[in-house]
Amino acid sequence: MSIRVTNLAFAFPKFSLRVKELAFESAKVTAIVGPNGAGKTTFLKCVGAVLPTAKGCLFIDGRDIVSLKSQERARLVCYVPQEHDTTFNYTVSDFVLMGRAAYISPFALPSQEDSRAAAEALDFVGLTGYADRAISEISSGERRLVLIARALAQQSDILLMDEPTTFLDPKHEAEVLQLVKKLAAEKMKTILVTLHSLEMAVQHSDQMVFMKRGEVVAHGKSADVFQESLLESVYDMKMKIIDWEGRKIVLR
Amino acid sequence: MSGQNNRRAKGLAVFFLILPLVLFLISLSIGSYGISPRGLFKTVLSVVSPALHPDVPAAYRDILLRIRLPRVLLAMAVGAALSVSGASLQALFKNPLVNEYILGISSGAAFGAALSLVFLGRAFPPQVGGFVFAVVAVGAVLLISGKAESHFISLLLTGIIITAFFSALLSLVEFFASPYVLQALFFWLMGSLSLASWKDLYISLPLIAVGLVILYLLRWRLNVLSMSDEEARSLGVNVRREKMLVIAATTLITAAATAIVGIIGWLGFIVPHLVRMMFGADNRRVVPLSAAMGASIMMIADDIIRGLSSFEIPIGIFTSLVGIPIFLVLLKKTRKVWL
Numbered sequence: 001m002s003i004r005v006t007n008l009a010f011a012f013p014k015f016s017l018r019v020k021e022l023a024f025e026s027a028k029v030t031a032i033v034g035p036n037g038a039g040k041t042t043f044l045k046c047v048g049a050v051l052p053t054a055k056g057c058l059f060i061d062g063r064d065i066v067s068l069k070s071q072e073r074a075r076l077v078c079y080v081p082q083e084h085d086t087t088f089n090y091t092v093s094d095f096v097l098m099g100r101a102a103y104i105s106p107f108a109l110p111s112q113e114d115s116r117a118a119a120e121a122l123d124f125v126g127l128t129g130y131a132d133r134a135i136s137e138i139s140s141g142e143r144r145l146v147l148i149a150r151a152l153a154q155q156s157d158i159l160l161m162d163e164p165t166t167f168l169d170p171k172h173e174a175e176v177l178q179l180v181k182k183l184a185a186e187k188m189k190t191i192l193v194t195l196h197s198l199e200m201a202v203q204h205s206d207q208m209v210f211m212k213r214g215e216v217v218a219h220g221k222s223a224d225v226f227q228e229s230l231l232e233s234v235y236d237m238k239m240k241i242i243d244w245e246g247r248k249i250v251l252r
Numbered sequence: 253m254s255g256q257n258n259r260r261a262k263g264l265a266v267f268f269l270i271l272p273l274v275l276f277l278i279s280l281s282i283g284s285y286g287i288s289p290r291g292l293f294k295t296v297l298s299v300v301s302p303a304l305h306p307d308v309p310a311a312y313r314d315i316l317l318r319i320r321l322p323r324v325l326l327a328m329a330v331g332a333a334l335s336v337s338g339a340s341l342q343a344l345f346k347n348p349l350v351n352e353y354i355l356g357i358s359s360g361a362a363f364g365a366a367l368s369l370v371f372l373g374r375a376f377p378p379q380v381g382g383f384v385f386a387v388v389a390v391g392a393v394l395l396i397s398g399k400a401e402s403h404f405i406s407l408l409l410t411g412i413i414i415t416a417f418f419s420a421l422l423s424l425v426e427f428f429a430s431p432y433v434l435q436a437l438f439f440w441l442m443g444s445l446s447l448a449s450w451k452d453l454y455i456s457l458p459l460i461a462v463g464l465v466i467l468y469l470l471r472w473r474l475n476v477l478s479m480s481d482e483e484a485r486s487l488g489v490n491v492r493r494e495k496m497l498v499i500a501a502t503t504l505i506t507a508a509a510t511a512i513v514g515i516i517g518w519l520g521f522i523v524p525h526l527v528r529m530m531f532g533a534d535n536r537r538v539v540p541l542s543a544a545m546g547a548s549i550m551m552i553a554d555d556i557i558r559g560l561s562s563f564e565i566p567i568g569i570f571t572s573l574v575g576i577p578i579f580l581v582l583l584k585k586t587r588k589v590w591l
Contacts, residue, residue, distance in 0.1 A: 045482065048486055049485075050482045050485055050486050069490075070485060070488050070489060070490045070491075071488045071490075073488070074486060074487055074488025075488070078486060078487075079482070079483075079486035081480070081482065081483055081486075084479075084483070085346075085480065087346045087347065087348070087478065088343070088346075088348075088478055088528075088533035089532070089533050090475065090532075090533050090534060091532065091534070094475065094533075094534050098475055098476050098479065098487060099487065101473075101476045101484075101487040101488045101489055102487060102488025103488075104472070106470060106473045106489075106494055106497075107469040107470060107473075108469075108472075109471075109472050109536065110472065134532075154487065154488075
C-alpha cells in the first residue's frame, strides 16, 4: 500500500509541522532522519492519525485515512511506539494478542484465530519461547521485538516505527533493522521508520526523508540523497561520509 | 509459568469462583439467631411449600427472607461491584492507585444519596441522587484535570479537591438534617449493611448487575485500554467512546452500592491488587476474580461483624481496619512484580 501526504500541518504551542507533498512506495522501507525536535515523531503520529490530524492530508491507496473509523484505520496502518511503559505486567503472549483489537468487538474475547495470529507474529520475531514470560522480565531489545510482534499481529500493511533502535546495543540494533527489512521484503509491508543512526538509516532503507524544524528538507532514494552537503546543512555540523566495504560511515 | 504452576493457578481460580456460593449459604446461617444448615435447608423448602414443612418456625422464615437474604445478597453485590469498579478504573487510567474514591465517584454518590435521604425521605430511591452526583463529581474531575487524557498527578489532585468539595456539601446536608435522620446518616456514611431491605435491593441489584455485565464483557478490552491512549488508538480502539462507557458503568455500580451501604473504604483498591498478585494482570481473569473475591470478602466481613460481636461495627470501618494490614503483609511476602 502506498501513502500520499499533501499539505499536512500540525501545531503544538511551540512547534509546528508542515509537509507539503510526500509519497511513500509500497513494500519499501523509508528512514526518516533529522536532529532532535525536527518533527519526526510528530510526522509519524500524524500519518498514523494518532494525533488529531485534519482531513484531506493523508491518503492510503487514495483513501483519506483520517475519515476512517478507528478499527478500519488500524487494519491499514499501525503506529509502533518507541518503548512501552509497563504499568501492568502482562505476559508477552497477552501483550502481542492486543494487536488483534481491530478485529475484535469491544464486548468480545479474542478467538483461536486471533491467538494463532499472535503466536505466528511472535514466531516471526523469534520469541516463541517467551510467550509466558512477563513483559517486565525481558530485556529492552526483546521488548522492542515484542512491540513489533504486536504490530505484526495487527496485520496492517503500513508500519510506522518510532525509533525502534534507541538505547539498543549495536548487535540488537542491527537485528531489529534486519527484521524491518525482512518485513518489507517478505510481508510486503510499507514501513516508515525514524532513526538517529545515519549509517543504519542509509544501510537499511530504500528511501530517506530528511527533516529539520518541522519541515522536509530533502527526500529520495537513500543512495542518491545521502550526501555530505545535505547532512551538514541538516545537522549544522561538519560531516564526512566514508565508504567502507560497501557501507557508508559518517565521521563527525 | 510452568505447567504445574498453571494448573495450580487454575485450581485456585476455580476455588475463588466457587467460594462466594459456599459463603452465601454459610452467611445465611450466621447471626445473633443461629440457624443450622439443616434448619436453613428446611426453611428454604418451607418457603417453597409451607404445607409440607409445618414444623419450621415462622420466625426462621422471617429472619431468612426479610433480614438475612437481602443483607447477604447486598454484601455479595456491593463487594463484587466495588472490586470490579476498582479493577476497571485502574486499568482504564493505567494506574494501580486509582479507585472510585480518588475519582470523586464515592463522595459524589454519598452526597447525592444523603441529600435525597434528608430532603426527599426514604420513600424516594437514594440511588437516583447518588448516581446524578457521582456523574457530576467524576465529570468535574475529568473535565478540570484535562478530560480523559489527563496525567495521573493532575487527576489525583483534582480528585482530592472534588472529594473535599463534596465532603463539605455532605457536612452541610448533615447540618440541616434532623437529629433522628442525622444518626442514621452517620451510621450509613461509615458503611453499613444493617439497613439492607428488599426495597433498596430491587433498585440497586439490577443497576449493579447491568454495570457488572458491561464491565465483564469489556474485560479483554480493558487490557487494550490500559495501554497509552496513543497505543490504544493505533490498535483500533475508539478510546474516548470506550473510556466513557467504562466510566459510566463504574459510576453506575458505585453509585448504586454507595446509595444503600455508604462508603466502603479500600475494597475497590485492595481486591484487584490481591487478584493481580495471585493471577497476573490479564483483565480476563482480574475482572471475574475481583468480583468473586470482593463478594467473598464482604460476606466474610459481615459474618464476623454479625457473628462475633454483640454490637455491629460499620462494615466500612471493618474492611479498612482488616483489609489494609492484610494487604501490607501480602505486599511484603509477594516479592514478584505484579503491577
